[in-house]
Amino acid sequence: MLRRALLLLLLPLSVQAQELTVSAAASLADAFKALAPGFEAAHPGAKLRFNFAASGQLLQQIAQGAPVDVFASADEATMDRAAEQKLIAAPSRRTFARNELVLVTPPDGTLASLADLSQPGVKRIAVGKPATVPVGRYTQQALESVRLWQALQPKLVPADNVRQVLDYVARAEVEAGFVYRSDAQLAKDRVRVVMTLGGHEPVRYPVAVVSDSRQPALAQAFIDYLLGKPAQALLQQQGFGAP
Structure with a gap:
């Protein structure tokens, strides 16, 4: 009886251990939702949770301690601020898409x-x-x-x-x-x-593992997936440009 109770207590933790929270720019909502099944199929047991909002708002949430594993911004400047505040793992940062x-x-x-x-x-x-x-x-x-x-x-x-x-x-x-x-x-x-329009900085989308991620390996796997052929093809179908 005690063993069963312990197993029931541990089960939610094991499920949670494979949950990946991705905070992403609002413009990525449809594309990320569309590519989620492919990532989850390639990583059995993984479950993506998305939080979509303006990039600056997402950065504020992360700075205030929101439990986030991956941050995808619609501009380099916001990701630069994340790096300056040491909120991301700098070596993980990649540009995965462009826009107009x-x-x-x-x-x-x-x-x-x-x-x-x-x-x-x-x-x-x-x-x-x-x-x-x-x-x-x-x-x-x-x-x-x-x-x-x-x-x-x-x-x-x-x-x-x-x-x-x-x-x-x-x-x-x-x-x-x-x-x-x-x-x-x-x-x-x-x-x-x-x-x-022209006359503005290039619209580039960087992504990085959040420093306090509880799933850094899985977070890196998500970034790698974004740069792979299936995700890139889907992003381009949605109107994004190649990185």
Whole structure:
């Protein structure tokens, strides 16, 4: 009887030992959910748990002690801050995907250029919050490069992550917004891509094992899987570029 009780107490621990928590940028949600079955099949007993949000918000959670094994950011700058705070195992860091910044409107939108954003008919433009949302920082850089960032300030509607920007545009709550090409591809029936933007840092996605990971070997295995052919093919199907 005592032995059975001990086994019941130990069972949840053994199950938990194979659970891997991955905190990833919001733009990775659909792609990571799609590749999860392949990783779990290749690693019997492993179970992925995802936490999707803006990269800056995820970094704050990790810094505050959230139990995370893998961190995947939508920009190098946020991962650099993680490294500076010694929150990641630096040797594990890899770039596994790229993306592009695009201007989108509702399907019936008539905008054709960035200059059109200054038209009186454009009253609301959704952008990620530059302080915590990488797509917002890329947007600010792109608009500053054509001297529109300050001029458009009264029209900007801040969003907590790129998917919120996408939702604002898809529901026609704004006349325009800035998202990644992969997000626009997912909502191709609900948004129209006006143009691809330049004038910003390259959109690169780094991933790393979190220093306090309880499953560092399995976390590294997940990173290796991201760089493998099946995961890379899936990511490209979802609109991401090769690293």
